[in-house]
Amino acid sequence: MRHLLSAADLDVRDAVRILDTAGQMAATQAREIKKLPTLRGRTVVNLFFEDSTRTRISFETAAKRLSADVINFSAKGSSVSKGESLKDTALTLQAMGADAVVIRHQASGAPHTLAHAGWTSGAVVNAGDGTHQHPTQALLDAYTLRRHLVGDGGRGDVTGQDLAGLRVAIVGDVLHSRVARSNVQLLHTLGAHVTLVAPPTLVPVGVEAWPARVSYHLDEVLADDKPDAVMMLRVQRERMSSAGGGFFPSPLEYTRGYGLDARRIAALPEHAVVLHPGPMNRGLEISADAADSPRAVIVEQVANGVAVRMAVLYLLLAGESSPAPTTKVDA
Amino acid sequence: MSTGTPVDGSPEHANVVLGAPEIARALTRIAHEILERNKGGDDVVLLGIPTRGLPLARRLAARLADVEPGLDPAALAGSLDVTMYRDDLAHQPTRTIGATDIPGDGLDGRVVVLVDDVLYSGRTIRAALDAISDLGRPRAVQLAALVDRGHRELPIRADYVGKNLPTATTERVRVLLAETDGRDAVLIEGGTR
Numbered sequence: 350m351r352h353l354l355s356a357a358d359l360d361v362r363d364a365v366r367i368l369d370t371a372g373q374m375a376a377t378q379a380r381e382i383k384k385l386p387t388l389r390g391r392t393v394v395n396l397f398f399e400d401s402t403r404t405r406i407s408f409e410t411a412a413k414r415l416s417a418d419v420i421n422f423s424a425k426g427s428s429v430s431k432g433e434s435l436k437d438t439a440l441t442l443q444a445m446g447a448d449a450v451v452i453r454h455q456a457s458g459a460p461h462t463l464a465h466a467g468w469t470s471g472a473v474v475n476a477g478d479g480t481h482q483h484p485t486q487a488l489l490d491a492y493t494l495r496r497h498l499v500g501d502g503g504r505g506d507v508t509g510q511d512l513a514g515l516r517v518a519i520v521g522d523v524l525h526s527r528v529a530r531s532n533v534q535l536l537h538t539l540g541a542h543v544t545l546v547a548p549p550t551l552v553p554v555g556v557e558a559w560p561a562r563v564s565y566h567l568d569e570v571l572a573d574d575k576p577d578a579v580m581m582l583r584v585q586r587e588r589m590s591s592a593g594g595g596f597f598p599s600p601l602e603y604t605r606g607y608g609l610d611a612r613r614i615a616a617l618p619e620h621a622v623v624l625h626p627g628p629m630n631r632g633l634e635i636s637a638d639a640a641d642s643p644r645a646v647i648v649e650q651v652a653n654g655v656a657v658r659m660a661v662l663y664l665l666l667a668g669e670s671s672p673a674p675t676t677k678v679d680a
Numbered sequence: 681m682s683t684g685t686p687v688d689g690s691p692e693h694a695n696v697v698l699g700a701p702e703i704a705r706a707l708t709r710i711a712h713e714i715l716e717r718n719k720g721g722d723d724v725v726l727l728g729i730p731t732r733g734l735p736l737a738r739r740l741a742a743r744l745a746d747v748e749p750g751l752d753p754a755a756l757a758g759s760l761d762v763t764m765y766r767d768d769l770a771h772q773p774t775r776t777i778g779a780t781d782i783p784g785d786g787l788d789g790r791v792v793v794l795v796d797d798v799l800y801s802g803r804t805i806r807a808a809l810d811a812i813s814d815l816g817r818p819r820a821v822q823l824a825a826l827v828d829r830g831h832r833e834l835p836i837r838a839d840y841v842g843k844n845l846p847t848a849t850t851e852r853v854r855v856l857l858a859e860t861d862g863r864d865a866v867l868i869e870g871g872t873r
Contacts, residue, residue: 366776373761373777382814387764415764508779663764668774 352464352473353661356484356535361511364538368492369508370660371653378414378656388417391666394447396438397476398424398454403627404476404486407651408451411658417666420447435459439468447471449666457481457527472665480525486626487531489657490580491539493650497622498577513540518570519561520546520607521582521634524553524596528626529582533561546570548606550596567607571616579617580624581609584634600633610636614644622646694854698843700864703826706842707736710824711743713840718791721751723819725790727760729808730778732797734759735859736826740795758783760794760815765807780811787816793840797855799825802836827866829853847871 350363359367377385393412395405405421412419422442424430429438435454442450449472452460457479464473477483491512498515500507517536523529523545536543537560544562545552556563564570571579584603588596597603604610609623617623623635623645631637639645698706718724721744728737734757741757761778769775794808805823812821824840829847843866847853851871858864 370777373779376780377764380815385764385814386810387769663777664774667769668772 350664352460352475353484353665354460354464354473354475355482356487356531356538357482359484359535359538361538361540364488364491364535365509365511367488367657367660367664368495370664371488371492371657372508374659374663375653375656378652383414384416385414386416387663388412388415388666391417391448392420392446393417393449393451393662393666394420394422394442394445394471395476396422396442396450396452398429398452398459399477400425401453401477403651404453407654408474408476408485408658410655411662414655415659415662417448417662420445435463436466436468439463439466443469443471449474449662451476453477455479474661474665477527479527481527481530483527483531483626484535485654485658485661486528487535488661489650489654490528490532490624490626491535492653492657493624493646494536494541494578494622496653497646498620502620511539512536515541515578516544516574516576517541517578517580518544518546518567518574518576519580519582520567520609522551522584522588522596523547523556523582524551525585525588526582532580533559537561544570544574544576546607548597548603567613568616571613575618576621577618578622578624579609580626581629581635583626583628584630586630586633604633604636608634608636609639611638611642614639614642617644624650627651694867694869696865697845697868698827698866700858703842703864703866706826707739708743710840710842711740711747714740714793714822714824715744715747717822717839721745721748721756723790724756724793725783725787725818726757726793726795726824727782727808727812728757729794729796729804730759730761731860732855732857733795735857736797736824737795738859740793740824755784760808760811762804762807762811765810767803767807780815782815787812787818789817789819791820791822792818793822793824795824797826797857798853799823799828799836799838799841800831800853802832802834805836806834826855827853 395408397405409419451474453476460473460475460478475482495507499510519529533543546564546567549565588594625647629635715721726737726741728734737757741753745751745753759781761780763775763777822839825838826842827845828838828841829845848871852869854867856863856865
């Protein structure tokens with residue numbers, strides 16, 4: 350593994366290896382001294398073209414817990430806002446000796462370009478690009494699911510295990526969601542059955558090709574499928590009005606059809622868990638009752654995110670020093 | 681350093697230096713030495729370094745408990761993964777991280793005996809010392825190795841040695857244990873022996 354760009358790049362062996370490594374990383378995070386010397390002397394750059402405090406802090410914490418040096422680069426207020434290109438930014442980071450670049454970009458495919466254009470010799474980690482992919486989010490969701498639902502409900506040792514046979518419902522704005530895309534691929538790779546639940550207007554074209562079932566009725570899915578986990582997606586409020594595309598008539602109608610509330614939680618099987626990538630719109634896609642219910646593992650997802658990102662940085666950076674870039678940099 | 685490679689079962693060019701009975705005798709002797717030196721086993725924690733140090737630590741714990749029936753072998757042995765503390769991570773393929781499992785009440789004030797199969801450069805033990813200092817503050821740290829093959833790169837020496845085995849750097853020492861490899865043996869491969 351040289352880069353982590355998409356959940357589709359991972360086969361089941363890679364994915365399970367990352368989850369196992371994350372498990373060991375999580376164990377170190379329960380200790381009094383959480384910092385490990387593993388990546389001492391390595392430099393990780395957080396290159397964020399789009400605001401995302403929680404993802405950036407999660408990657409920053411992960412890198413620092415492994416003793417890497419962290420440089421945070423936010424496009425706002427930087428030369429990018431003055432018109433500098435991704436290429437020039439990448440060349441600057443290369444000159445500063447970045448061993449890994451964690452990139453969040455509003456354009457789908459920007460991490461792929463950065464990884465393959467030969468502008469940087471470092472490992473590239475996709476921290477969310479446009480509506481395309483957010484692989485570490487999918488990994489932390491899979492880690493959370495494995496912890497709770499595999500191996501005797503989280504009491505046994507789950508090392509080496511995948512998610513075979515689990516039923517997961519992903520509910521909400523699938524159309525705009527990189528979290529949904531990454532999760533569908535990764536959960537399928539790990540053997541889980543995924544059902545996408547969304548209003549017809551928020552289902553992307555070409556969804557038939559995805560390894561998932563599609564339903565427009567949340568209550569039916571909860572009653573018939575008895576999902577082991579429900580993953581709620583964030584709905585952007587600005588997308589609801591007709592100015593934002595008019596994807597649904599009103600917030601109230603969306604909440605009635607697709608919001609997770611106490612009644613729907615009660616319809617879930619005893620062991621089922623509720624996930625949300627955050628930040629939540631309480632009262633829109635998830636009610637306060639549901640968000641605070643014991644089934645919700647949303648806060649734990651945040652902690653698991655650090656362990657998973659530590660694992661990814663370890664697996665990308667700890668091995669043999671990366672070879673020189675394949676293409677010559679012609680400045 | 682542990683040889684740590686999967687065993688392919690091709691011992692044609694391998695010299696068997698220790699067989700199962702010799703390994704058993706060496707471990708029994710080390711167990712007695714540990715008890716003698718520490719005046720009993722009450723404060724002792726045996727930390728095996730994965731992969732093959734771990735079964736050795738468990739076997740030693742069982743022998744300690746045989747000699748001193750008051751001891752609980754399960755509470756005596758743990759495992760200490762040192763992968764994240766190694767100084768050669770950038771020069772090798774990525775290593776899989778093993779489990780660290782500290783028994784009982786932690787390490788503070790105890791005597792930690794590190795257990796590994798082969799003592800070679802000493803770098804694994806240096807990493808283990810770093811790992812221990814992040815986990816607690818033992819009263820003393822001692823080192824037990826089944827085989828000491830020499831060629832130290834750091835000022836580190838074992839307190840308990842199963843067998844001193846002078847080797848050439850071109851040779852490879854392989855430790856096989858019933859728990860991981862199906863049989864007990866120490867082999868030397870390669871070189872011009």
